[in-house]
Amino acid sequence: MATNVEETYLYSSPTTFKVSSKDGEIFDIDDSFINQSKTIKNMLNVLDIADNHMPIPLQNIKGTMLNAAIVFCKYHKNDLLSIPDDEDEDDFERDAYEPRRSDDISEWDKEFIKQFTVEEGTLFDIIMAANYLDIKALLAVGCKTIANMVRGKNSDQVRQMFNISYDPPGEGLNTPRNSVTSKESGDNQLLTTQEKESRCKTPSPELMYD
Amino acid sequence: MININQLKINDNWLNLPDHLWYKINDFLNVNDILRLSRTCKKLYTLINSYDFWTHLILSHFGQKLWHRYIIDVFNVSNKTINNSNKLLLEEYENIPEEFLSNGIQITWENHDSNDDSKEFKIALIRSYNYLNMDKNLSMTMNIDDFRKKIYYYGFNNKLLDLYRSNILLSKLIYFYLIDQKRISFINENFVQFDNNHSYIKQNDLTSLNGEVIYIKEIIHWQYGLKINMKFTNILPGIYQIIWRMKLQQPFLIGCTEFLAVPDYGLMVNCKWSQDTFMKMYHYFKCNENNFWFYECMGELIVFEISNVYVSIRNFSDSSGKSGVFLDYVELKLIS
Numbered sequence: 001m002a003t004n005v006e007e008t009y010l011y012s013s014p015t016t017f018k019v020s021s022k023d024g025e026i027f028d029i030d031d032s033f034i035n036q037s038k039t040i041k042n043m044l045n046v047l048d049i050a051d052n053h054m055p056i057p058l059q060n061i062k063g064t065m066l067n068a069a070i071v072f073c074k075y076h077k078n079d080l081l082s083i084p085d086d087e088d089e090d091d092f093e094r095d096a097y098e099p100r101r102s103d104d105i106s107e108w109d110k111e112f113i114k115q116f117t118v119e120e121g122t123l124f125d126i127i128m129a130a131n132y133l134d135i136k137a138l139l140a141v142g143c144k145t146i147a148n149m150v151r152g153k154n155s156d157q158v159r160q161m162f163n164i165s166y167d168p169p170g171e172g173l174n175t176p177r178n179s180v181t182s183k184e185s186g187d188n189q190l191l192t193t194q195e196k197e198s199r200c201k202t203p204s205p206e207l208m209y210d
Numbered sequence: 211m212i213n214i215n216q217l218k219i220n221d222n223w224l225n226l227p228d229h230l231w232y233k234i235n236d237f238l239n240v241n242d243i244l245r246l247s248r249t250c251k252k253l254y255t256l257i258n259s260y261d262f263w264t265h266l267i268l269s270h271f272g273q274k275l276w277h278r279y280i281i282d283v284f285n286v287s288n289k290t291i292n293n294s295n296k297l298l299l300e301e302y303e304n305i306p307e308e309f310l311s312n313g314i315q316i317t318w319e320n321h322d323s324n325d326d327s328k329e330f331k332i333a334l335i336r337s338y339n340y341l342n343m344d345k346n347l348s349m350t351m352n353i354d355d356f357r358k359k360i361y362y363y364g365f366n367n368k369l370l371d372l373y374r375s376n377i378l379l380s381k382l383i384y385f386y387l388i389d390q391k392r393i394s395f396i397n398e399n400f401v402q403f404d405n406n407h408s409y410i411k412q413n414d415l416t417s418l419n420g421e422v423i424y425i426k427e428i429i430h431w432q433y434g435l436k437i438n439m440k441f442t443n444i445l446p447g448i449y450q451i452i453w454r455m456k457l458q459q460p461f462l463i464g465c466t467e468f469l470a471v472p473d474y475g476l477m478v479n480c481k482w483s484q485d486t487f488m489k490m491y492h493y494f495k496c497n498e499n500n501f502w503f504y505e506c507m508g509e510l511i512v513f514e515i516s517n518v519y520v521s522i523r524n525f526s527d528s529s530g531k532s533g534v535f536l537d538y539v540e541l542k543l544i545s
Contacts, residue, residue, distance in 0.1 A: 099270060102237035124222050131230060143230065147237035155248040162223040167251045 017044070018055035025063030026055050032077030033070055038134035058132075065122075065129040072112060072138050079137075102144035102151075109141045118149070118161060224252045231256055236269045240388065263380035271387055274545055278349060279383045283446055284356075286348045288513065298335050299328065305338050311465040311481055312434070312525040326402075326440060330471065330519045337477040340513075347513045349446030353379065359515050361443040362389045386445060391541040393439055393520075395423040404436040416502065418454075418538045425534045434525035435462070441518040441541055444472065449541040451478065451507045451520065456535035457496045460487040464526025468507040473516035478508030487534075502537065509544070 016028045019040075034040050043056060058066060105113070116123040123142070130138035150158055159166055231253070235243055243266075247257035256262060268276040305314050314334070340347065357374050360382055361367060370377075393400045396411055396419050403409050410424045425435070451470045463484050471477040490496075494503040510518065520539050524531055 099239050100236045118223075121222055124226065127226070127230065131227065139230075139233070143233045144237055146234045147242075150234070150246060151238060151242050153242075153245070155245050158246060158249045162249075164223060164250050164253075166249070 018053060019066065020055035020057050021061050021063040021066045022059050023063050025066070027063075027066055027070055029070060030074075033073040036073045036076065036135050036137065037069075038136075039132065060132045061129045062125060065125050068112075068115070068126060069129055069133055069135060069138060073135065075108060075112075076137055102147045105141055105144055105148075113141055113145050118163075224250070228256055232262065232265050232269075235262070235266065240385070258378065258381075260378050260380050263378060263384045267380065267384050267387060270384075275387065275543075278447070279387070279445075280380065283349055283351055284353055286350050287352075288347050288350055295328075295332050298332050301335050301339075302331055305335065309338065310467060310469070310479065310523075312467055312523045326438075329473070329517065330438070330440075333471045333473045333517070333519055334477070336474065337471050340476055349513055351446060351515050355515060356445075357382070359443040360386060360445075362386070363391045363393070364389050387543065391441065391444070391449075391543075392418055392538045393441060393540075394419040394421075394538045395437070395439075395536040396421045400440055402438040404434065412535070414535075414537070422456075423536045425532055425536070434527075435466075435523065435531040436525075437522050437536070439520040439539055441520065444512055444516050444518045444541060446475075446512050446514060447543045448545050449510045449512065449518075450544050451480075451510055452540040452542055453505050453507055454502055454537040454540070455505065456500065456502045456537075457487060457491040457494070458500075458533050458535065460484075460491055460533040462487055462524055462531045462534070464524055466522065466524040466531075469519070469521040469523065470508065470510050471519045471521075472510060472512045473518075474514035475510065475512040475516055478510050480507040502535075510541070 016030045017034070018026055019029055020026045029040070034044065040056070047056075061069075113123075113126075116126045118124070123145070127139065127142035127146070130142055149161060153161065158164070235246070235257070238246070243257060247254050264276065264280050267280065302314075307313055356379075360370075360374070362370065362385060365385060394417070395401055408426050410426050411421050412424050413420065414422045451468070453468065461484070462482070466482045466487070468480040468482070469477065470479075490503070490505070494501050496503075512518070518541060522536075
């Protein structure tokens with residue numbers, strides 16, 4: 001690809017750049033970070049700052065989060081190739097009846113993501129940072145972690161976890177207890193014994209507000 | 211005075227951009243998603259949007275199915291003129307007897323009405339005509355028809371009936387895609403047996419409904435084996451016909467046909483001889499392990515919303531037929 005030559009040229013003169021966080025901290029970044037952060041990559045392509053040692057300002061990101069993202073990218077610098085480039089590509093191996101897998105977070109990633117918590121808002125911050133920097137792998141780890149936390153919890157527990165206050169979208173039907181879907185309504189005879197545990201209900205009546 | 215930091219912490223999860231909530235939901239199953247939608251107004255609105263479910267279809271089922279069910283299927287139509295059912299029935303004579311190995315006599319026995327037999331026949335004629343037609347047919351349906359007919363095998367249809375016309379289209383489609391379209395042989399609402407064999411119900415914990423059918427022995431030696439099953443309102447698409455079965459000294463001399471005929475589409479007819487049964491028997495080591503196996507009996511193409519008639523038939527009059535356990539048939543949407 002023609003663009004690759006150009007990009008390599010752009011990055012290769014100085015191998016490191018400086019970036020500054022919202023709270024003024026300055027970090028050195030190298031190829032590992034640039035290759036994984038699409039945002040930075042695009043910035044470097046657009047801005048001609050190859051000789052400039054002024055730090056690139058990243059006004060949306062706190063120093064602690066930027067540092068963490070840099071650490072993450074350093075660790076993952078070699079597995080760039082194994083990350084599917086386009087998440088929308090059809091994956092025929094997967095059983096379509098199941099949602100995407102989120103139990104495949106590596107041990108290192110699990111340990112890494114543990115330092116961020118919902119209560120202090122840092123998990124939110126790291127996800128937002130990954131989103132801003134457009135680091136696919138980090139974003140995936142963050143979203144999978146959230147999904148794993150949400151899974152199996154009822155609405156009350158989710159509200160508690162995210163510290164969301166309850167503001168009913170409608171009356172009656174949508175309150176957690178009155179919701180028709182949460183009642184044990186007419187067993188469908190086609191469900192297996194195993195499936196009964198985890199069965200899904202009908203597209204729910206809450207839809208009357210659609 | 212409001213503490214700004216406090217406010218920020220309280221709100222921040224709801225400030226997560228929509229596309230990140232979408233991404234999180236990629237990893238959740240429908241139960242979790244619906245529970246999440248009941249937490250608050252923001253998530254409720256987000257999840258109950260047309261875009262949310264189209265995104266989920268794209269994420270879980272890929273470009274191809276997304277394109278078909280979100281874009282194509284409602285925007286194209288087939289120009290073929292379908293003859294009235296009555297006219298079609300008259301064409302039945304035109305189908306050569308050898309079109310099906312066990313003859314073209316399609317009947318449902320002991321049914322309250324003869325309608326199912328008639329519909330099965332009409333489906334067969336249409337399918338026969340499609341096979342001999344060189345026109346390309348498209349997969350198509352119209353929205354009203356879809357809303358009226360959409361049917362689920364694993365979800366509660368009665369509940370659905372109350373909200374059919376209001377539920378988001380993309381949500382209905384998503385539920386159709388995740389629905390496992392399986393019919394157990396012990397489900398009398400959908401399945402019909404001949405009277406010549408003794409079909410025994412057996413408990414089996416690994417089965418779909420806890421019970422399976424065992425074709426044990428014949429009552430009248432020389433009579434045919436025939437089990438019919440009817441799937442209602444299958445949407446356009448390409449489906450694998452998967453039989454879950456088990457063999458125990460299978461004895462089915464002659465040609466056993468596994469038929470699947472949609473109202474509007476191309477039928478498939480998979481033929482097994484006694485040899486095939488014995489091969490499967492040994493291949494899956496049924497003699498040692500008593501294993502169930504899943505066998506795909508071909509791929510069915512459905513062009514318009516159809517009932518699908520599935521049948522196992524063996525009318526050879528030389529022998530009895532026995533030694534087969536049947537659990538369920540599944541129509542698995544593959545592309």
